[in-house]
Structure formats: structure tokens, C-alpha cells
Amino acid sequence: MLAAAAIVIRAVSVFDTESGVMRPDQTVVVEDGRITSAAARQLRKPKRAQVIDGRGRFLIPGLIDAHVHLVHLSEASLVTADQFLPMFLDAGVTSVRSTGDAVPAQKLIERFAADHPDRSPRLFLCSPLIDGEPVVHRDVGRALTDPARVPEFVAGMAQWGVRTLKIYVGIDRTVGRRIIEEGHRHGLMVTGHLGRYRAQDAVADGIDSLEHIWSVFNFILPPGLDHRANADLSSPQAVELIQAIKRRGVAVNPTLAVFRNMILLADQPEYYRHPDNATAPERMRESWIKYRQARMPTSLRPETLALRMREFNKYQQLTGILHREGVRLLAGTDAPEPFCPPGWSLHQELEMLVESGLSPAAALQAATINNARIVNMNHELGGIAPGRIADMVLLSADPLLDIRNTRRIVHVIKGGAVVR
Numbered sequence: 001m002l003a004a005a006a007i008v009i010r011a012v013s014v015f016d017t018e019s020g021v022m023r024p025d026q027t028v029v030v031e032d033g034r035i036t037s038a039a040a041r042q043l044r045k046p047k048r049a050q051v052i053d054g055r056g057r058f059l060i061p062g063l064i065d066a067h068v069h070l071v072h073l074s075e076a077s078l079v080t081a082d083q084f085l086p087m088f089l090d091a092g093v094t095s096v097r098s099t100g101d102a103v104p105a106q107k108l109i110e111r112f113a114a115d116h117p118d119r120s121p122r123l124f125l126c127s128p129l130i131d132g133e134p135v136v137h138r139d140v141g142r143a144l145t146d147p148a149r150v151p152e153f154v155a156g157m158a159q160w161g162v163r164t165l166k167i168y169v170g171i172d173r174t175v176g177r178r179i180i181e182e183g184h185r186h187g188l189m190v191t192g193h194l195g196r197y198r199a200q201d202a203v204a205d206g207i208d209s210l211e212h213i214w215s216v217f218n219f220i221l222p223p224g225l226d227h228r229a230n231a232d233l234s235s236p237q238a239v240e241l242i243q244a245i246k247r248r249g250v251a252v253n254p255t256l257a258v259f260r261n262m263i264l265l266a267d268q269p270e271y272y273r274h275p276d277n278a279t280a281p282e283r284m285r286e287s288w289i290k291y292r293q294a295r296m297p298t299s300l301r302p303e304t305l306a307l308r309m310r311e312f313n314k315y316q317q318l319t320g321i322l323h324r325e326g327v328r329l330l331a332g333t334d335a336p337e338p339f340c341p342p343g344w345s346l347h348q349e350l351e352m353l354v355e356s357g358l359s360p361a362a363a364l365q366a367a368t369i370n371n372a373r374i375v376n377m378n379h380e381l382g383g384i385a386p387g388r389i390a391d392m393v394l395l396s397a398d399p400l401l402d403i404r405n406t407r408r409i410v411h412v413i414k415g416g417a418v419v420r
């Protein structure tokens with residue numbers, strides 16, 4: 001257990017995730033790991049509290065990374081999760097949502113996290129990547145081709161205690177629809193990195209969220225389009241899908257960091273030498289460099305750079321359109337994929353969301369209350385209000401003035417204890 005001492009943070013500006021407004025001069029009281037009051041006056045006076053002077057400081061809920069892999073990338077990077085979990089907390093990321101991994105290994109990591117709450121974010125586990133045959137990722141993919149076998153599989157996942165079922169590229173509609181139905185019957189969230197199962201169908205069938213901007217973008221491309229960079233984001237097909245996503249309340253997790261840093265622009269020193277990368281263990285960094293070098297002759301050729309930049313720009317444009325149309329966005333990174341350092345890459349994602357047209361408040365809402373909702377924790381996490389778990393980050397500058405100020409971390413509080 002974390003220390004349960006009370007904390008009082010005085011005269012601090014508090015970010016309200018419901019309204020998106022910064023409330024000045026608040027006093028926040030934490031007792032037994034929970035926020036017991038947050039108001040203009042100090043309503044409760046706990047005995048023997050640690051008092052933190054909040055003048056000139058800004059309190060936001062603990063950040064949540066909604067797209068992380070705890071197991072699946074360990075082999076490539078020669079680093080296990082216990083080594084990189086503390087990086088999340090250092091960066092103010094107090095919860096992570098797994099989006100596809102081997103379940104028994106995740107359970108071991110969950111046990112490590114329970115034993116070391118001061119070194120680990122909260123973990124919300126996920127099924128393996130539920131795929132067709134053959135599976136794309138042999139280490140963490142699981143083939144499911146017969147709809148009749150879905151109920152048993154989903155019941156097993158519920159018993160393991162996963163929060164999310166992840167539909168992967170090889171799943172077709174008959175199996176996908178069954179996964180959504182069964183998942184919802186067990187109170188699980190169902191997300192998709194879609195391929196065979198069209199976004200139009202998955203949205204109509206009631207999927208909860210879509211992973212990667214591709215799970216929208218790939219389904220609005222007209223046949224015969226010469227390059228993705230030339231996609232028309234205002235085509236009737238695009239408008240129709242975006243409206244359906246909005247109408248059905250499906251959340252979209254663009255994961256711009258992984259598209260920029262690993263897939264499209266990993267040859268650009270700005271990104272592969274980003275100062276954030278220095279926070280990652282050396283072996284992880286070495287594996288990233290190897291990965292980049294292997295792709296240089298094929299997908300990272302200099303003559304394709306302009307096109308790749310335009311393609312990334314399209315993804316940001318689509319992200320902005322989704323936001324303007326009222327689609328709920330999540331914030332996720334795909335860490336620890338190459339050049340997506342655990343924790344700090346979420347700050348990059350926030351910056352890219354703002355570049356895409358979100359206000360800093362909207363980007364923060366994505367990484368807090370929206371992400372909390374997608375793991376069914378929006379009454380516990382994602383906000384600073386009485387009754388919520390006390391996961392918070394104290395900043396020395398206003399993130400609504402400049403989203404990069406989320407990096408100016410004074411303290412990270414998790415479960416009512418100062419962990420940084």
C-alpha cells in the first residue's frame with residue numbers, strides 16, 4: 001500500500017475536466033488515497049496533513065496513456081515492463097490502458113505493479129490481439145475464426161480480469177460482431193485496429209473505440225487512389241463515416257506519436273534524436289535505432305520524405321475534423337514502439353493533438369476524462385473532485401496557455417501519495 005497520509009494543496013489552480021476550465025485559487029484535500037474536497041475554501045482539515053503550497057501552480061488529473069503494450073514489445077527491445085513502468089510515473093502518467101498483449105504475462109506485470117505502486121502506473125489489461133488466421137503477431141495474436149467459439153473465449157477473458165477486448169486486422173464481421181456482443185454482456189470494452197472488419201460495420205455493430213487514425217482513414221479511401229497523402233477528407237464517404245462515429249458515440253484514439261516517430265518519419269533527426277528518447281533504457285534505444293536502420297532502404301527512402309510528411313499531415317487533419325465534428329478523442333502512444341518512450345511520448349501526443357486543432361483543454365480532456373471513460377473508470381479517475389482516486393500532477397506552468405507545460409512537473413501524486 002502507498003502511504004495514506006493526508007495531503008492539502010493550497011491556493012492552486014485546478015483543471016476541471018468536465019468544463020475544460022482552469023479554476024484558480026482552490027484547495028484540494030486528499031485523505032486515504034482519495035480526494036475529499038476541492039473547492040475555493042478548505043472544507044476539511046485533516047490532522048497531520050502534508051501541506052503543499054500551490055500558489056502559481058496548476059493541478060491536473062494524472063495522465064492516462066490509452067494505447068500501451070506491456071509485453072509484446074519486450075522481446076524486440078530486450079527490456080521488461082518492470083524496467084519501464086517507472087518512466088510512466090516520472091512523466092505524470094498514472095494509468096495505462098493496455099491494447100493487446102499476452103494475458104498471463106500481463107498478470108505477472110500487474111502483480112509487480114501491485115507490489116510496487118510507487119514505481120508503477122495503474123494498469124488496465126487487454127486481451128491478446130484477436131485476429132484471423134494466420135495471426136499477424138505470433139507472440140500476442142490469438143486466432144478466432146468461428147463465431148461459435150467467441151462466448152467461451154470472452155468469458156475466459158472476463159475471468160482473467162481484462163478491461164478491453166481488442167479486435168485485430170484479420171477478424172471478419174461475423175466474428176467481430178459476436179465479440180462486441182459478448183464483450184458487452186460481460187461489461188468489457190471492445191476496441192479495434194480494423195482491417196477486414198470495416199469501420200462502417202464495426203461502428204454500426206456497437207464497437208466502443210477505434211485504435212489508430214488508420215481505423216478511420218483506411219475506410220474512407222476511394223478505390224484506385226494513387227497515394228494516401230491525396231485522400232479527400234471531405235468526400236461523402238468520409239463525411240458519412242465521421243457522422244456515424246459521432247452518432248454512435250465511438251471514441252477514436254489517433255496515436256499520432258507512433259505514426260510520426262516510428263512509421264512515417266523515423267528517419268528525421270528531430271524525432272529519432274528527440275530529447276525524450278534519452279529517458280528510455282539504453283537497450284530499448286538501441287533496438288529502436290536498429291529498427292530504423294532496417295527500414296531505411298525500403299519505407300524510409302529520402303525521395304519519399306515529402307510524400308510521407310503530407311501523409312502524416314492528412315492524419316492530423318483528420319484528427320482535427322473528428323474533434324470539430326464532436327467525436328470523442330482518446331490520447332494514446334503505442335509505447336514502447338520505436339521512438340515512443342514510455343510516459344514522455346504522451347506529452348508528444350498532446351502536442352500533436354493541439355497541432356491538429358484541439359485546444360490544450362480538449363487535448364487534456366482526451367488524456368484524462370476521455371481515457372478514463374474508455375476503461376470504465378470515469379467515476380474514479382480523470383478528474384479532480386471529491387470521491388475520486390487522488391491521481392494528480394502538479395505543474396509549475398499553465399498547460400492551457402501552452403500544452404508543453406504538461407512537462408513542467410513539480411509533483412506526481414498517485415493514490416494519495418507523492419511518488420515524484
Ligand SMILES: [Zn+2]
Pocket residue numbers: 067068069099334
Ligand atoms: Zn498498438
